[in-house]
Amino acid sequence: MKTITLFIIVISTSLLSFGQNPSMTIAHTGISPNTELTIYVGDSIDFFYGGGGTHPMTEGWQSGETSTPIPFTTQTVSNSIPSVTFAMDAPGTYYFHCGTNPSNSGNWGKITVLDSNLAGVPENQMIYYTFYPNPATDILTIEGLNDTAEIYNLIGEKVMDINSSIVDINALPKGNYILKIGEFSSILIKN
Helix, strand or coil: CCCCEEEEEECCCCCCCECCECEEEEECCEEECCCEEEEECCCEEEEEEEECCCEEEEECCCCCCCCECCCCCCEEECCCCCEEEEECCCCEEEEEEECCCCCCHHHEEEEEEECCCHHHCCHHHEEEEEEECCCECCEEEEECCCCCEEEEECCCCEEEEECCCEEECCCCCCEEEEEEECCEEEEEEEC
C-alpha cells in the first residue's frame, strides 16, 4: 500500500512540519531540529521524546522571557509518554523550557502563533512535495523535489544528504527519522 504525505510549503512562511503537524523532538541534548516554530491558530503541534529523562516543557525562560497573551500550558514527554499532540488557540508568542533542567538553554523553545491561515495564499506561492512509501524499506521517492533534502535521526544528527527524487535508504538502520526539505520536515519510518 502506498502512503503519501503531502507538504504544502509557502515560500514566504517559515513553518516546520513533521507529517501533518509541526513538531519538535526534545532530549537532554536539546530541541531538534530547531528551537523555534511558527504556526497558525488551531494548528496541532507534536512534541516527541528524544532521550534522557522526563521533559515537562513549561512556561517561560529562566532569562525572563514569558509568553503572551497567556502562559504556555505544560506538555510532558518521556520514555513512557513518547509523544504529545496539542493545539495553540490564541495568537501570540509562547516561550517554554524543560522544567527538570531550567538552566539548560538548549531546552528553551519558542512558538509563534499567527492569526491567519493559508486560505489567502495564491497557488503560485505554494510548492508541493509527496514522498512514499512511508514506512520505507529500500527506496524512497520524493515527488516535486527540485533542490536538496536531508534525513536526520531523532537527536538531530544529519544521516543523509539527498540530491535526487529517488533515494536508496537501505543502509539506514530501522527506526524513525526526520526528512527535511528546506524549512519543512516530516517523520520518515525506515523498516
